Amino acid sequence: MPLSRIVTLIAGLIVILGLSLWLIDSLTRLYWQLSYSPLLGNLLLLLLIVLIGALIAAFVYYVLVIQGGEQNSRRNPRIRPQVKVPEAKSEAASSTLQAVRQQVSQIQDEVARQALLSKSREIEANLARGEIQVVVFGTGSAGKTSLVNAVMGRMVGKVDAPMGTTTAGETYCLRLKGLERKILITDTPGILEAGVAGTEREQLARELATEADLLLFVVDNDLRRSEYEPLRALAEIGKRSLIVLNKTDLYTDEDKEVILARLRQRVKGFIAIHDVVAIAANPQAVQLESGDIFQPEADILPLLRRMAAVLRAEGEDLVADNILLQSMRLGEEARKLIDAQRRRQADKIVERFQWIGAGVVSVTPLPVVDLLATAAVNAQMVVEIGRIYGCELNMERGRELALSLAKTLASLGIVKGALQLLSTALQLNVGTFIIGRAIQGVTAAYLTRIAGKSFIEYFRHDQDWGDGGMTEVVQRQFQLNRRDEFVKAFIQEAIARVVKPLRDKSESGD
Ligand SMILES: Nc1nc2c(ncn2[C@@H]2O[C@H](COP(=O)(O)OP(=O)(O)OP(=O)(O)O)[C@@H](O)[C@H]2O)c(=O)[nH]1
């Protein structure tokens, strides 16, 4: 408690006691005058005691609570009792997390599943704890650690001129009177350092930045392109950021204003003017004329003021938005993993069916070329791919889909196109005689593949062919599968699986 307040308190109590003595004296006299009625006298005594008690209580309350509160809020403008995380948002985050956990349970890769689960637990714990995460981010040597030291009011991190002084994320807890939430301030390694270690540290810094409720992006000059890009990317995903121009003690006032104006101009689209502030976290010592060394104090008030205003006005929303954002990102990550996993499974199905079709067709060649498509697109394959994507189709529906795709293959001329493409490729590899018999089988395998890949796209998008319809999807798959390197690999496999068995058969005189 400051001395001035203690003095006021003692003086006040003396005055109150003096007044009370005077009052007691006057009232004693009144009491004697009322001595004819003991009840009235006692009542007066009680009244007196209550009055003195109330007076002392009111005075102590005024000095300790009201005045103390005012002083605190003057010194730390960020103080204001907080309300809970906006309910709608926290509920949205909870339900997103629940959905993510359901998704995660479908992931077969144990390592990936555990990683996602632990992240979802972490987000949930954050939701429960409700701390405000402030992350200090920026180029190496811009003065991030110096900023954290200044804000914490003591040396918590090592400061040095070369880049790469901070190698890991360090978090410190900042408790502010009157603010329900704790503030966690995290120092990160600098971005844009050279070397592999630098890149790894940069990755860590970027991850920490994406987890922040509020980002302090520290620069010591105008933004370089390499700083602008990560900053814009973070702002684009909705990261609330302040730009902190540090080392202003090195600039003249005019230069400082010029740099500030330039910074504000550069980030105009995504960061407000007030959110670009100038500080000197660890100003250089100066030599006075007397020869003494003078160490100026850190000037971080503009940052503290802005941080306070932002946290006061948006703190709750920032926490809620960030938790929601993170759970959505986690959901997106899980979705991608599941998609890749399903794709691998579906690709295996297509692979299996393409060679089944090839075997059947090559032993019983078809009279009409376009019939090849019908023979190739197998209803069972459609049903099995659907199942991978959680769509239970019956065989009837599978056949319907297979047939319409076969028709599309024929109508687009893909059957003829494939025959031609594969004949040419086969001719380069095997004798003409054997091609005649193998070509339909090989083409059937190829068409099955295109059909299968098209169905994967269809089921991936919730049984939707997209704006361009089935035609566009099928055509795209044909384009993708006619690339040279793919055709070469396909022909090698076709020779082993279709041509060779046929040749063996004919050589054995069958
Ligand atoms: N003149 C001046 N120098 C400063 C100021 N703040 C930091 N520095 C100096 O800048 C250098 C780098 O400071 P750090 O705080 O280590 O920078 P950092 O961003 O944490 O660096 P890394 O951890 O390597 O990324 C040190 O030599 C500091 O003394 C400032 O306000 N003015």
Ligand SMILES: [Mg+2]
């Ligand atoms: Mg540092």
